[in-house]
Amino acid sequence: MIPDFEVTILGNTSSIPVHGRNHTAQVVRFGQECLLLDCGEGTQIQMRKFKVKSSRISHIFISHLHGDHYLGLMGILSSYNLSKRTKALTIFGPKGLDEIITTQFRWSNTKLTYPLTFVETKPEGLNILLDHPRFTVHSFPLTHRLPTTGYLITEKEGLRNLRKEKLQEKRIPLAAIQSLRNGKDYEDENGNQFLVSDYTLPILPLRSYAYCSDTCFEPKLANYLKNPTLLYHESTFMEMDAARAVVTFHSTAKQAAEMANLLKAKSLLLGHFSSRYVELEEMLNEAKTVFAQSELSEEGKTYSILP
Numbered sequence: 604m605i606p607d608f609e610v611t612i613l614g615n616t617s618s619i620p621v622h623g624r625n626h627t628a629q630v631v632r633f634g635q636e637c638l639l640l641d642c643g644e645g646t647q648i649q650m651r652k653f654k655v656k657s658s659r660i661s662h663i664f665i666s667h668l669h670g671d672h673y674l675g676l677m678g679i680l681s682s683y684n685l686s687k688r689t690k691a692l693t694i695f696g697p698k699g700l701d702e703i704i705t706t707q708f709r710w711s712n713t714k715l716t717y718p719l720t721f722v723e724t725k726p727e728g729l730n731i732l733l734d735h736p737r738f739t740v741h742s743f744p745l746t747h748r749l750p751t752t753g754y755l756i757t758e759k760e761g762l763r764n765l766r767k768e769k770l771q772e773k774r775i776p777l778a779a780i781q782s783l784r785n786g787k788d789y790e791d792e793n794g795n796q797f798l799v800s801d802y803t804l805p806i807l808p809l810r811s812y813a814y815c816s817d818t819c820f821e822p823k824l825a826n827y828l829k830n831p832t833l834l835y836h837e838s839t840f841m842e843m844d845a846a847r848a849v850v851t852f853h854s855t856a857k858q859a860a861e862m863a864n865l866l867k868a869k870s871l872l873l874g875h876f877s878s879r880y881v882e883l884e885e886m887l888n889e890a891k892t893v894f895a896q897s898e899l900s901e902e903g904k905t906y907s908i909l910p
Contacts, residue, residue, distance in 0.1 A: 665696035
């Protein structure tokens with residue numbers, strides 16, 4: 604049985620929280636592990652609203668230091684302290700974020716009840732940040748007005764599933780089962796061979812989630828992202844405001860769709876919508892003319908990342 608791999612959108616607007624939309628934040632769950640990607644203003648309120656258990660979050664990843672992507676962080680860290688959290692927490696983010704955090708805690712004379720570790724991200728290259736037994740998290744550079752990183756969460760190959768009919772045909776040694784599930788052929792002391800191709804089911808394609816928070820259209824992303832199962836790409840503007848996108852180092856929905864094509868993504872999730880648009884259907888239509896598997900991110904909605 605494959606573990607659950609899903610993302611819940613907590614906020615999908617850009618600089619100003621309007622039209623019932625909130626600042627960027629999303630929770631990725633892989634099995635029992637929960638990761639928070641960005642933490643805009645009001646994130647902990649959104650967690651409560653959508654029944655996301657903030658206590659389960661073990662790692663937080665901040666893409667850059669524009670306020671709509673991190674101003675909710677101190678609220679969550681403070682609430683953890685007030686609730687007497689003891690579980691360790693690691694924050695990955697750009698240079699300067701650690702100073703912001705420590706300065707606020709110093710002036711409020713806050714002594715944390717839990718271990719807090721900060722890891723500075725690099726705004727260039729593909730860098731591994733987290734090597735979990737079941738998945739990895741890498742950072743990669745985005746092109747924005749400040750040093751900005753995206754995050755790539757990639758599933759690792761797990762144990763293989765055995766063919767039940769083969770197990771019923773003859774008795775298989777325990778050592779052979781363990782070897783086969785790890786993807787290795789096995790030969791017993793009598794020379795009997797148990798081949799992975801005969802005794803296990805085909806492995807499903809490994810899944811991945813690519814998070815591109817704020818960026819202009821950047822073909823160089825193809826150097827870091829290959830065939831993501833689900834691509835989240837900012838789509839701040841519609842094509843009629845493409846000139847504004849250039850000035851602000853953002854993307855249009857059509858450009859996000861073009862990036863999905865370039866990266867050969869399986870599906871595309873649009874987000875980071877400008878406050879100038881009340882309705883978003885036309886934005887979605889623009890994206891779909893280029894990439895049919897486009898979808899608007901919706902706050903409170905969970906998207907499964909399927910093979």
